[in-house]
Amino acid sequence: MNEFLLGLHLVFNIETIMVVLAAAVFGIFVGAVPGLSATMAVALLVPITFYMDSIPAIAAIVTTSAMAIFAGDIPSTYLNIPGTPSSAAYVGDSYLLAKKGRSRETLGINLVCSVFGGLFGTFILIFVAPSLAEVALQFSSFEYFWLALLGLSCSIFIAIGSRVKAFLSLMIGLLLSTVGLDMMSGTPRFIFGVPDLMGGINFIPVMIGMFALKELMLFYGSSGEGTQLPPLSKDSVVANTPRHIKAYWPNMIRGSSIGTLIGALPGAGADIAAWISYAVGKSRSKEKHLYGTGHIEGIVDASSANNSGISGAWVPALVFGIPGDSITAIVIGVLYMKGMNPGPTIFMDGTGLIYALFIVFFVANLIMLPIGFIAIKFAKVFILTPRKILMPIILCFCIVGAFSINSSVTDVWIMLLVGFVASILSRCNFPMAPAILGLVLGATLENNFMSSMLKADGDIFSFFSRPISAFLGVLVILLWLFPLLAMAYKKIKK
Amino acid sequence: MRDFLIGLAFIMLGGVVLMVASQYPTMSSLQYGPSLFPSLIGGGIVIGGLVISVSQLHILKKHIKEMKFSLNKETNLNSILMSLSPCALMIFYILFSEYLGALICMSIMIFILMIVRKVPLIFTLITSISSALIIYFLFSHYLLVPLPEGLLDF
Amino acid sequence: MKTIKINKPFKNFTTLLLLATSSAVFSAYPEKPITLVVPWAAGGGTDATARTIASALKEELGQNINVVNRTGGSGVVGHTVMATAKPDGYTLGLATGEINMMHWQGLTNLTYKDFTPIGQINFDYSGIQVAANSPYNTVQELIDAIREQPKGSFRNSGTGLGGVWHLAFAGLLMDQGIEANRVKFIPSQGASPAMVELVSGGISIVSSSIPEGRSMIEAGRVKSLGIMSPERINSFPNVPTINEAIGSSYLAGEWRGIVGPKGMDPKIVATLEKALKAAYDSNIYQGFMSKQGFGVEWRNSKDFAKQMEKMDFVYGAIVEKVGLSK
CATH class of the missing domain: 3.40.190.10 (Periplasmic binding protein-like II)
Known part of the structure; x- marks a missing residue:
């Protein structure tokens, strides 16, 4: 109890609260700007946290990452450009809803789901972290291979339109992921003599190119004002939220559980969580056909999952010092720098630091409600500003955003080339989202496959020899066979 | 027709990937070399491209019969060129930002893009310079991103 | 160096000349913020070491040190950035032992000879x-x-x-x-x-x-x-x-040190070396390293160069025997 009071004292002081507020605004900004991601926001924070005490430093990171993941939905709703890769799974749904004049309603339910997901993940983190981390430690390269394959398969099966085109889009993403030094052998692949490509292709310039540059080219290619979104007069942020919660609360709980679990697995983060949750939601829904056409239900699934994934990623990070995603990979370094060494000792050091950390999670997620609400209100600038003024500014943000990842123009080139190809492909109705997931998961898929094969001396059956691995493997195979089985069933019935 | 050409392009891309991948070394310490995944991906792209092209063949035949070869009626050359303007400006930034500096480059880009959309001149001038200034200071002074300074030294 | 030793009057003359001009040219260094390139990701051990030494070095030099992470390619990307920067003393890097290994494996043409060593600040044993x-x-x-x-x-x-x-x-x-x-x-x-x-x-x-x-x-x-x-x-x-x-005297591990691109002005190197030694001895750095359990080991510019040369030889032999050399 005494420790808990100490923790309260560490959080509820002027400095920490100011930091949380500033970080919240920063997170909203970063998330809402196409071209900056939550991971980058945290990386940009590291030099600043260097001069802070441990709790404000962690508060800044937790708040920024949670906010950025939510705010990524704002440009995807208004501009059809996902702010962070975690929003890419349902960018189509959000934008179609906005076109119907329901942008604020969409963002409202997004906000509620994000807060719910974040809090859900926090509860798991506080109460079952050690046992969940235990589960996460059962995962070796075999399990990760299947998990990556599961995520990639989901992206094809939830795609609207031609599956072949979704598959080709995925292949493009996977191809991009092989650029750079191969982790297993150290061989440089597809780098064409450019040293900057040795490190591989970052997904941020690719994502900006695929979504933002495509929209820009579409706008300047058309003579009109482009897609004009309906005015906001009848659109309310909160009016329909209770109705949606009543209809979709099981989706919120399911999405949050999936998100926390996937987030807790080292090497799988909020983006994969959003995809898998969306796919699971679609397969379980009574209104499957509405997914992808501007349907709230899918947004509920995925947006609960990505925020709970952010909290879930802290589970292995705190218990074993193993990062659950790219954000906690940075966090662990900050924790060490602040003398809060992750590991079992962090739970019993008696200074209240761990309680302060948990309280920070609650504060960060709760503060999202008012700040997010204000952000949604402010986001009307996206509608009020004429596109002919907005678009040039977005172009500049894209360039600067791509540049800032590595402080190098190579990333701007990548954005340009990928955007150019993507705009041709999307005119031919290729979905772009699978390519993003392919790029994010490609290395996980390949490296885990390769090291599994190496460990098992090339024995394919070893992929089914561990219980969790066998379960995931069968799941993936069933997912692939399902359309075939369904077709066969229909034929027999006829 | 369009899909048929895209299919062909994918088959070619897949072929190139397969070819490049086949040149990667195999190592004695690893049974499966770095070429395995790129080869699988290349193969996948070829197959996907084939499926698309073949599925378009009957449509293509019909087109040939009716001698309809127009690629896309509604897009004219002018709008295609206009749609490339963001790309062109991006290349301009890449080439000149080191010399002119990010601030000047961005102002010019915003200015051009607004002028082509017939935004009033005074308004364009003010917006392009002020928004470029805001973006520049946000990134270089608050996020500590080393944007090129160029001619202006601040 | 040799010519200067022979011509003592000449040496004195140059020293005078240097003293006269140094107030204008050298004492001004550093007159703007310095960039420190880190070839590994933000939040990792190398990054933390770099940020700590940067904040200690800032106290000594009176200028901001911006830490920039250039990750990827097992360190190739970051080390390439360091080696190809302008040798004006405003771009430095935290080099890691990988520069003694990468070139043996044919990953890059960079060797320790492409850098100006300033000081080794850490050594972690395996x-x-x-x-x-x-x-x-x-x-x-x-x-x-x-x-x-x-x-x-x-x-x-x-x-x-x-x-x-x-x-x-x-x-x-x-x-x-x-x-x-x-x-x-x-x-x-x-x-x-x-x-x-x-x-x-x-x-x-x-x-x-x-x-x-x-x-x-x-x-x-x-x-x-x-x-x-x-x-x-x-x-x-x-x-x-x-x-x-x-009972084996085998030793192995990873060194980290501050380097600049090849061809830096010896005066600037001397300024940096002195400041780095003071930063190395500071409580900020020593306290952080001992808290982390990281090993501290100082080598000045000259010894650091020798160390790199020696390690290059050692790792070249191992790479060869493991069968990775190209």
Whole structure:
């Protein structure tokens, strides 16, 4: 109890609260700007946290990452450009809803789901972290291979339109992921003599190119004002939220559980969580056909999952010092720098630091409600500003955003080339989202496959020899066979 | 027709990937070399491209019969060129930002893009310079991103 | 140097000249913020070391030091950026031992000769870690088992193929007269994913610095059997050295140091060397490193150059024998 009071004292002081507020605004900004991601926001924070005490430093990171993941939905709703890769799974749904004049309603339910997901993940983190981390430690390269394959398969099966085109889009993403030094052998692949490509292709310039540059080219290619979104007069942020919660609360709980679990697995983060949750939601829904056409239900699934994934990623990070995603990979370094060494000792050091950390999670997620609400209100600038003024500014943000990842123009080139190809492909109705997931998961898929094969001396059956691995493997195979089985069933019935 | 050409392009891309991948070394310490995944991906792209092209063949035949070869009626050359303007400006930034500096480059880009959309001149001038200034200071002074300074030294 | 020694009057003259002009040219250095390139990701051990030394160096030089992470390609990208920067003293880098290995494997043409050494600030020795439920409790038992059991029954990880911890362990095996490929090396993206594989039973040994496995060791999941250092390290006093365990004087590990591009002005190097030594001795740096359990080892510009040359030779031989050289 005494420790808990100490923790309260560490959080509820002027400095920490100011930091949380500033970080919240920063997170909203970063998330809402196409071209900056939550991971980058945290990386940009590291030099600043260097001069802070441990709790404000962690508060800044937790708040920024949670906010950025939510705010990524704002440009995807208004501009059809996902702010962070975690929003890419349902960018189509959000934008179609906005076109119907329901942008604020969409963002409202997004906000509620994000807060719910974040809090859900926090509860798991506080109460079952050690046992969940235990589960996460059962995962070796075999399990990760299947998990990556599961995520990639989901992206094809939830795609609207031609599956072949979704598959080709995925292949493009996977191809991009092989650029750079191969982790297993150290061989440089597809780098064409450019040293900057040795490190591989970052997904941020690719994502900006695929979504933002495509929209820009579409706008300047058309003579009109482009897609004009309906005015906001009848659109309310909160009016329909209770109705949606009543209809979709099981989706919120399911999405949050999936998100926390996937987030807790080292090497799988909020983006994969959003995809898998969306796919699971679609397969379980009574209104499957509405997914992808501007349907709230899918947004509920995925947006609960990505925020709970952010909290879930802290589970292995705190218990074993193993990062659950790219954000906690940075966090662990900050924790060490602040003398809060992750590991079992962090739970019993008696200074209240761990309680302060948990309280920070609650504060960060709760503060999202008012700040997010204000952000949604402010986001009307996206509608009020004429596109002919907005678009040039977005172009500049894209360039600067791509540049800032590595402080190098190579990333701007990548954005340009990928955007150019993507705009041709999307005119031919290729979905772009699978390519993003392919790029994010490609290395996980390949490296885990390769090291599994190496460990098992090339024995394919070893992929089914561990219980969790066998379960995931069968799941993936069933997912692939399902359309075939369904077709066969229909034929027999006829 | 369009899909048929895209299919062909994918088959070619897949072929190139397969070819490049086949040149990667195999190592004695690893049974499966770095070429395995790129080869699988290349193969996948070829197959996907084939499926698309073949599925378009009957449509293509019909087109040939009716001698309809127009690629896309509604897009004219002018709008295609206009749609490339963001790309062109991006290349301009890449080439000149080191010399002119990010601030000047961005102002010019915003200015051009607004002028082509017939935004009033005074308004364009003010917006392009002020928004470029805001973006520049946000990134270089608050996020500590080393944007090129160029001619202006601040 | 030689010509100056012969012409003493000339030397004095130049010194005078330098003194006269230095107020205008050199004493001004540094007159604007310095960029410190780190070839590894934000939040990692190298990054933390860089940020700490940067904040200590800032006190000495009175200018901001901006730490920039240029990651990727097992360090190739960041080291290339350092080597190709303008040698004006405003772009420095935290180089790591990888520059002694990468060129042997044909990853890059960069060698230690492409850098101006300023000072070595850290050295971490390689530890040998196994899962807590592993039947081996000493390095001797492990080495014997590797010798007796069939080839390939042990799997080691901790870094990418040809990375420092891979070569350190391969070198130890060769030192013990065992072929390096008796233990199969499974590449990983770093020590922490390797630790997960170790605990989930995918591999049997992780060679990495001990602080990298600290949380797993404290959680009772991993035990460290030995360290390839000349004496026990303060942060893990219970871990015996290789010399104590098996009587071998083999040493291996990763050095980190501040470097600049080739061709820097010797005056600037001297200024930086002096400031770096003071920063190295500062409480900020020493306190941080001892709290982390990272090893501190100082070498000035000249010794650092010699060290790089020596390590280059050592690792070249190991890379050759492991069969990775190109």
